[in-house]
Amino acid sequence: METTATTLRWAIVFLVTHQDVQKKMQKEIDDVVGRDRRPTMADKMDLPYSTAVVLEMQRKANIVSFNVPRYTTVDTEIGGHSIPAHTTIFPQITSVLDGPDAYADPDRFDPSRFLESDGKTFNKTAMDHFVPFSLGKRVCAGESLARMELFIILLSLVQRYSFDVPKGGSLPDMTPIFGATLTPHPYECKVTLRI
Numbered sequence: 558m559e560t561t562a563t564t565l566r567w568a569i570v571f572l573v574t575h576q577d578v579q580k581k582m583q584k585e586i587d588d589v590v591g592r593d594r595r596p597t598m599a600d601k602m603d604l605p606y607s608t609a610v611v612l613e614m615q616r617k618a619n620i621v622s623f624n625v626p627r628y629t630t631v632d633t634e635i636g637g638h639s640i641p642a643h644t645t646i647f648p649q650i651t652s653v654l655d656g657p658d659a660y661a662d663p664d665r666f667d668p669s670r671f672l673e674s675d676g677k678t679f680n681k682t683a684m685d686h687f688v689p690f691s692l693g694k695r696v697c698a699g700e701s702l703a704r705m706e707l708f709i710i711l712l713s714l715v716q717r718y719s720f721d722v723p724k725g726g727s728l729p730d731m732t733p734i735f736g737a738t739l740t741p742h743p744y745e746c747k748v749t750l751r752i
């Protein structure tokens with residue numbers, strides 16, 4: 558699906574621009590899965606750092622920054638704000654995914670923000686604010702499928718290949734193209750087979 562493909566295009570941008578994260582992820586996959594078989598969902602519990610990379614790249618990609626609009630049918634109060642009936646609201650997922658209360662220094666790409674200092678336990682505040690699929694009754698119907706696809710496809714790619722800037726090339730442009738989803742500008746990437 559376009560949303561999953563766009564998120565994966567962002568993931569490669571973050572790996573190219575953060576070689577330290579890519580190497581740490583490859584080491585964890587090598588140690589836990591090895592190179593003779595593909596990662597599966599059954600490995601997820603043993604791959605906390607790689608799981609955190611998937612979360613952080615989705616937080617930073619923030620592809621549905623403006624959520625689907627809502628319309629109040631009655632006078633409503635949310636968080637102390639009065640919203641009259643018949644008002645159209647554009648909820649912004651960005652305000653949560655980039656909110657400094659849950660994510661200190663939110664502009665920084667830092668997968669470890671999802672983990673406690675033991676490197677294994679997931680940080681509750683960071684996890685509670687992770688809402689790229691929205692929340693509530695109209696939450697994304699494909700969330701489970703998308704999460705599984707992102708985990709398996711990204712880990713399989715990172716296990717098998719390294720991603721870097723081509724010789725003489727430049728780092729990808731991190732400014733998103735605004736549209737129904739936020740997409741990365743086209744970029745060049747050197748892909749090297751590891752196994």
Ligand code: HEM
Pocket residue numbers: 558560561564620621624625689690691692694695696697698699700702703
């Ligand atoms: C990274 C991938 C994806 C992201 C970030 C994403 C995000 C979202 C968001 C933010 C919404 C709006 C929820 C709301 O109105 O509050 C949504 C709705 C929806 N998504 Fe996704 N989505 C993704 C992948 C998928 C996939 C793979 C499918 C289907 C296989 C899917 C199916 C749907 C459907 C059917 C809705 C409408 C739900 C409703 O209005 O009841 N999504 N998605």
